[in-house]
Amino acid sequence: MTRLTAYILLSLTIALVASWFASNPGQVLIVWQEWEVRLSVATLIFLLIIYTAFLWLSVWTMRKLNIFTYFSNPRRLAARRARGEKNLDRAWSAYALEDYKESIKLGLRARSTLGDSGDVLRLLASATRNQSKDKNLYLDQLKSSLVSAPWVLSQELDNSLKQKAWPSAMLLVRDMLKSHPKNKFLLKLNVSLSAQLGNWQEAKVSLRKAMREKGAIKPAEQKHLSAVINYSLALEEKAAGNKNECINLLKSALKSSPSFAPAAQLGARIYIDQGDKKSAEKFLINIWKKNPNSEIGDLLKNLFPSESKGERFRRLKTVSKSEPTFSETYHLLAEIAILAEQWPDAQSALEKVIDSGQASKKTYQTLALLERKQKSDKQASDKLLERSEIVPSDNHWFCSSCQNSPMHYTAVCQKCDTFDKISWFRL
């Protein structure tokens, strides 16, 4: 009954609408290029009704013939997905070969089957970033997703680090640490970036935070980093004229890492400036036994300018007696022995360097000096000098990041701006 009433009402409405259009005739003009189609409104409505009926009939037929089931068939969907994943794999391969245009093309194909999945967007974002500097919409899309945002930030961080844009890298690290406060990589980077920016107090605080997270930095590295940071803070105190504070920081540095030579060198220099030669000597002898270098050797050699050559030789011979396994020790001893005309000591020290496989330019240059001074044998001396040209260079400060050999140690390399990469390079 209700249905009948509805049909009657519908028929009445259609009749009323039809009679209204009959009494209010109008025309519709469609113009396309040089074509013109003129229709009465009634004809247009009739055509629309026919079109709607056709659409309805098509959907009805597709349902009857199970055509929709064909499109939602699981096997067909799995095959489509496999095709998409294959395209994505090929896109990553093209990316690896730096063919970013091809990578984007394949990535877009994968996107048409896999949709805006994180994998597809990451590929497209990475390839787009490498191909052009235009705005990267894929990155923006990933950034808006809570789960993908850290990946975007890590990409930006990677970029900042590559460009050595330390301030922006620092901001990103701080931002990422808010959501990942225990991330070991970020905690460690927080220390080195603070140091690279010269914020040594911040570096100290960052190191403490990283040390609280087990496994973020290995214990030996913690001690070394603590020494480097305290040494750098000591340099600031020295510049500010706070010598006592400076010495205390250097002592802390050497307590953390007893073989960290730059701290001992700086401590010795400060004591020498203050006229406290005995304290300076203590610092120098201590480090000379553990980790000697040519700068410490020079400080030791010139510590007491008023002593005679013989006194200097005897003093340094005593110092060198304690486990002289380093070429620096033998070289210094040979040099002082030659000055004091102690030829057998000089000869024996240099032979020990050669026997231990540590011979360098300096070894043969000193041997040449010995030949000249002891025997006045210019020919033998020249031969040794020739030999010194073809043997390895002497131990030196070396930056493992930029391969530069600076004259002195610095916590941040002045050439490549990297933290804690300079060390005393031994053969």
Ligand SMILES: [Zn+2]
């Ligand atoms: Zn460097």
